[in-house]
Amino acid sequence: MIHRFLNSGCIAAAVITVSLLTAIPVAAQAPGPVDGYNVPRTADGQPDFEGFWTNATRTPLQRPAGMASEFYTAEEVAATESREAELETAPTVPGTTADVHYDYSQFGLTHSQSTLATSLRTSLIFDPPDGRIPPMTTEGQRIVAQREEEALLKGGRFASAETNELDDRCISMGGSGPPMMDAGYNSNYQILQNRDYVMILTEMIHDVRIIPLDGREQADGKIRQWIGTSRGHWEADTLVVETANFNGKKPFPFQPDAVIRPTYYGSTESMRVTERFTRVDDETIVYQFTIDDETMWSRPWSAELPMKKTIGPLFEHACHEGNYGLTNTLVGARLEEQQAAEEATAKKSN
Amino acid sequence: MRDRFGKWPTMLAVIAVALMLGVSSATAQSTDYRAPRTAAGYPDLNGIWQTINSAHWNIEPHAAGPGLVRELGASIAVPAGHGIVDGGAIPYRPEALLQRDENFANRLELDPEIKCYLPGVPRATYMPFPFQIIQSEQHIMIVHEYAGAVRTIYMENHTPAPAPTWMGWSHGSWDGETLVIDTQGFNAQTWFDRAGNFHSDALHVIERITPRSEDTMLYEVTIEDPEVFTRPWTMSMPLYRRVEANAEILEFECVEFVEDLIYGHLRKQLDNGTQ
Numbered sequence: 001m002i003h004r005f006l007n008s009g010c011i012a013a014a015v016i017t018v019s020l021l022t023a024i025p026v027a028a029q030a031p032g033p034v035d036g037y038n039v040p041r042t043a044d045g046q047p048d049f050e051g052f053w054t055n056a057t058r059t060p061l062q063r064p065a066g067m068a069s070e071f072y073t074a075e076e077v078a079a080t081e082s083r084e085a086e087l088e089t090a091p092t093v094p095g096t097t098a099d100v101h102y103d104y105s106q107f108g109l110t111h112s113q114s115t116l117a118t119s120l121r122t123s124l125i126f127d128p129p130d131g132r133i134p135p136m137t138t139e140g141q142r143i144v145a146q147r148e149e150e151a152l153l154k155g156g157r158f159a160s161a162e163t164n165e166l167d168d169r170c171i172s173m174g175g176s177g178p179p180m181m182d183a184g185y186n187s188n189y190q191i192l193q194n195r196d197y198v199m200i201l202t203e204m205i206h207d208v209r210i211i212p213l214d215g216r217e218q219a220d221g222k223i224r225q226w227i228g229t230s231r232g233h234w235e236a237d238t239l240v241v242e243t244a245n246f247n248g249k250k251p252f253p254f255q256p257d258a259v260i261r262p263t264y265y266g267s268t269e270s271m272r273v274t275e276r277f278t279r280v281d282d283e284t285i286v287y288q289f290t291i292d293d294e295t296m297w298s299r300p301w302s303a304e305l306p307m308k309k310t311i312g313p314l315f316e317h318a319c320h321e322g323n324y325g326l327t328n329t330l331v332g333a334r335l336e337e338q339q340a341a342e343e344a345t346a347k348k349s350n
Numbered sequence: 351m352r353d354r355f356g357k358w359p360t361m362l363a364v365i366a367v368a369l370m371l372g373v374s375s376a377t378a379q380s381t382d383y384r385a386p387r388t389a390a391g392y393p394d395l396n397g398i399w400q401t402i403n404s405a406h407w408n409i410e411p412h413a414a415g416p417g418l419v420r421e422l423g424a425s426i427a428v429p430a431g432h433g434i435v436d437g438g439a440i441p442y443r444p445e446a447l448l449q450r451d452e453n454f455a456n457r458l459e460l461d462p463e464i465k466c467y468l469p470g471v472p473r474a475t476y477m478p479f480p481f482q483i484i485q486s487e488q489h490i491m492i493v494h495e496y497a498g499a500v501r502t503i504y505m506e507n508h509t510p511a512p513a514p515t516w517m518g519w520s521h522g523s524w525d526g527e528t529l530v531i532d533t534q535g536f537n538a539q540t541w542f543d544r545a546g547n548f549h550s551d552a553l554h555v556i557e558r559i560t561p562r563s564e565d566t567m568l569y570e571v572t573i574e575d576p577e578v579f580t581r582p583w584t585m586s587m588p589l590y591r592r593v594e595a596n597a598e599i600l601e602f603e604c605v606e607f608v609e610d611l612i613y614g615h616l617r618k619q620l621d622n623g624t625q
Binding site: 042043044045050154155158159160161162169170171190192193194195196197199201205206207208210212216217219223225226227229313314315316318320321326327330331333334337 | 388389390391396466467468482484485486487488489491493498499500502504512513515516517539595596598599600601603605606609610612613614616617618620
């Protein structure tokens, strides 16, 4: 788990992003329900979202710089996917983090080994039309700078469990959101419905969202949660979920170009997320979300990614219970500091 | 499958089978009540439920006693309870009883709840937190507020447990009004309560959940574990519906509450005098 997104992960992501830069624009794909698709219904008569789904994607959240078009061709996406699949199983360089880290492909955890929720989009973001997160507000920049300063005062990432990344702490791997985005691996979900609730289980860290559909009021603003508090309703055959009451401590999920300052980037307590789930065919739920956070961003922004039907079951991801990685990271960091101190002392005495 | 229980021939068959089996007195009482049906025709167990007892402290009968943290005084002292084990005592093998007593003596260090670990089954049910049952035809989910512990009950496609887990691998079936959950595939790391009652990875749990009124259900459990117990034993207790209009499973993400406890000794000593 350790260094999953740092070092080797970042480098691989950068390579992938660069490799996506050379594509040609194509016609837009329709985001709404496919005409004539007879949406399956639950026994209660609601559109049926039940089953196992994945949102594993190779599409970056933000459109790569220099890319003008909104969509790739299917051939371009296929070529990119096979190129990246090769990268995932390429031999590692001895002495690098990737070399000592366990091999994801041995455990079926790479994207090329899972169902991919392929999209032709060049970025998940479709609004603003340039496919980029809108500029931070002045207040947003101040908040980010303050968070970075506080983190330094606490000794940096490896000073303690609390200063480490949320995924290494087994608090959140991003998949549950909201917004729900590719967690990096195991991006699997199970959806269950009854008349009054939709339940979404995220495989990573067994995060569960239980979304009431009974029209109840939003929870009191003193209740703050990692996943916020969600309220859902139906608009025709689309499930609309509005979420508020975030604790403001969660960054946006990992994406190649959003990983730069993951701990400090992204959300405040004033964030609201609106999600729209629409079943467009037997294999696909189109998932759209809009982020409103006037404290952080100069305007709302929206993204879309498909959720594709995958095979179950989900397995128990008891992350915290087996978190040897965090212990080992902290032990390693303390040893390095001790060695550095001993070397400094030795130098002085010479 | 729809309206399965709404059809007379099926109902009659269920009643006939129940009569032939000669169900236990507790179950027989509860079958007097017929639960509302889901749209798919099954007894409707949907809702947010919770137990009211002190079994999370000790599933056996116990007197009131002091807590383990002096500074917290009476606020975390242990309330007395009749226990939930039918017959009172758990039939431990002699060496296992010694282990239980040792667990109790060292519970501050050993109880997995203190470290925010997944609670296992059936402990999750009678912890002092609500849980929600979300019912569909192929799967039933039980989502606990504590630590976000979650169980998927597979109502069809029953397959062996793929690996040992904290919350087990659960197969469900309907026995008339009763949801029967058969769970195996446990690891040996969970306890039954805060008093050190424990099991091995041979644990086999059979739960029976039977609606007994609009807002209560009977929860019966059979525990089998020949490595730890001399015979199967049972526990039973009511489940109460959380009837508040705004009842909701909220977040109890306790990992961040225990990080200093678990990893604090590895904290960097900072130059500014803080840790």
